[in-house]
Amino acid sequence: MPREKGQKVVASNRRARHDYHLEDTYEAGLVLVGTEVKSLRQGRASLVDGFVDIEDHEAWLHGVHIPEYTQGTWTNHSARRKRKLLLNRDELEKIERKVNEKGFTIVPVSLYFKDGRAKVEIALAKGKKTWDKRHALAERQADREKEQALGRRLKGMD
Template identity: 50%
Template sequence: MAKKSVAENRKAYHEYFIEDRFEAGIVLRGTEIKSVRKGHVQLKDSYVSFVNGEAFIKEMHISPYEYGNIFNHDETRERKLLLHRDEIRKLSDKVKLKGYTVVPLSMYLHNGYAKMEIALAKGKDLHDKRNSEKEKTAKREIEKAMKNYR
């Protein structure tokens, strides 16, 4: 079965240099997975933190399930990420260095399970953001010119 994309964090590509990517499972409650399947997920300001050798995603917003009544979940609660012990150790050691953080890039469904692509990232300075915007614009203009040339 193919992957079905649920949410993307485009802001992460603008704010950070992406260095290393990982796939993580995520622990969800009953009404949360129903909202995820409908695509009611927002990753914009979320980040990953490490506590006692475990990884948790914070500030990820999953809208309440419309038919969930009293069993609905808290929208921005901490959710545990499922990673191998070596991956957690590697990421937490890097995060202790200055300037590194772990951010979610996308969330998708794979064989019925919610998965998340997370990345080790280093923050961009303002001039870096300007440079990447210039490069993106130049690349877009070159592709447009090549398309018109054909």
């Protein structure tokens, strides 16, 4: 069977960009069981409630929902189990230092296959306040209106 090439996104956490200021992003491997990989290849996962916790100098992914494989038998996995992340020691120490000192949290941003291997993109994030979210929405709306006005002007409608 030929090796997969490229990147195939399985799930992305759009809410993370809305709720947090994302600082640094890292790519981490995942330790999965066979039925989880098969379920991911079907394109089924949810990162909405996910977060990363560091325990004993190891990173663990909690709250990510990978549904049971439909054709799995008694060997099926539990949908919300914690999964180990594979990171370089330097990256892990840097992340751990920032989380402990500055009050950052770690959230999963996207889950994808890269050259046939399951990867998760995680980000160091600080929570946004409610007014930050409103400000971001207003800014996006103003940019959209500006683009529409420019488009109308170029078409000669104004």
